[in-house]
Amino acid sequence: xxxYRHLTRRDFxxxxxxxxxxxxxGMSVTRLPAGEPxxxxxxxxxxxxxxxxxxxxxxADAGTVKKMxxxxxxxxxxxxxxxxxxxxxxxxxxxxxxVPTKAITPTHxxxxxxxxxxxxxxxxxxxxxxxxxxxxxLAEKCTALISMPGLKTHALTGLGTVMKNYITFSxxxxxxxxxxxxxLGAIWLMPVVKDKTRIVIVDxxxxxxxxxxxxxxxxxxxxxxxxxxxxxxxxxxxxxxxIQAKRNQVKGETWEISPPPLCVAAADKEYHxxxxxxxxxxxxxxxxxxxxxx
Numbered sequence: 001x002x003x004y005r006h007l008t009r010r011d012f013x014x015x016x017x018x019x020x021x022x023x024x025x026g027m028s029v030t031r032l033p034a035g036e037p038x039x040x041x042x043x044x045x046x047x048x049x050x051x052x053x054x055x056x057x058x059x060a061d062a063g064t065v066k067k068m069x070x071x072x073x074x075x076x077x078x079x080x081x082x083x084x085x086x087x088x089x090x091x092x093x094x095x096x097x098x099v100p101t102k103a104i105t106p107t108h109x110x111x112x113x114x115x116x117x118x119x120x121x122x123x124x125x126x127x128x129x130x131x132x133x134x135x136x137x138l139a140e141k142c143t144a145l146i147s148m149p150g151l152k153t154h155a156l157t158g159l160g161t162v163m164k165n166y167i168t169f170s171x172x173x174x175x176x177x178x179x180x181x182x183x184l185g186a187i188w189l190m191p192v193v194k195d196k197t198r199i200v201i202v203d204x205x206x207x208x209x210x211x212x213x214x215x216x217x218x219x220x221x222x223x224x225x226x227x228x229x230x231x232x233x234x235x236x237x238x239x240x241x242x243i244q245a246k247r248n249q250v251k252g253e254t255w256e257i258s259p260p261p262l263c264v265a266a267a268d269k270e271y272h273x274x275x276x277x278x279x280x281x282x283x284x285x286x287x288x289x290x291x292x293x294x
Contacts (some may be wrong), residue, residue, distance in 0.1 A: 046075035097132035097142035152208035158261030182262035185271030233274030
């Protein structure tokens with residue numbers, strides 16, 4: 001494996017073509033109706049939005065979130081129903097670890113509970129489902145993980161979404177700050193999490209496009225969406241595209257993420273965790289279309 005610790009930003013952008021992804025230049029996404037299958041072996045990313053997902057005081061509506069989750073998981077797996085999707089992903093004898101974002105911009109509890117309920121409906125006993133974020137000892141005992149990060153930037157790693165979500169399992173979180181975020185994919189190959197992630201569910205109900213992870217009202221907005229995929233890199237790629245588009249919208253010009261999220265392309269090219277190539281991603285977007293940012 002290449003050692004990226006001594007690469008400059010320019011080196012990596014040149015070698016991986018991440019610059020086009022980060023800047024949102026020359027990018028196109030295949031956008032398919034939810035009922036249409038992906039072709040050509042593309043990674044499916046389901047994006048479901050509902051303007052009713054957030055109500056008064058931006059509280060999440062549990063019923064709406066559950067419907068969104070059902071639709072997204074069904075679409076991401078290509079199954080005919082949410083129940084069939086969960087049974088495809090998880091077996092009753094699995095020990096399932098839920099990995100939501102907990103600090104400052106947390107994953108909505110309504111989403112966490114909707115996933116917990118869906119797992120129990122799929123036959124997983126309640127005592128075999130647990131929150132394992134920040135609890136490496138518990139994660140080690142799990143046979144399946146469901147990553148549930150919030151959609152946000154991070155001042156130390158560029159993005160604070162999919163690739164960063166397992167950083168607490170590394171035991172050395174600060175190591176991956178700044179340009180070393182390029183190595184975040186290595187955490188996904190550690191025994192504590194390797195090959196355990198069954199699906200990624202990005203909480204994009206409320207999102208943060210700058211100054212993360214602290215809540216800065218100037219850069220928070222209600223996207224009212226869920227981004228779901230069995231390919232973590234594809235989910236991160238779409239997340240990055242949305243965040244970059246929002247930043248550009250806020251500034252009225254290109255506003256690059258700093259530090260640059262080198263981890264996205266590296267997760268694909270170096271760690272082989274999924275695809276960051278938009279030509280190999282089938283985005284199936286349904287629901288509310290206002291300010292889609294794609």
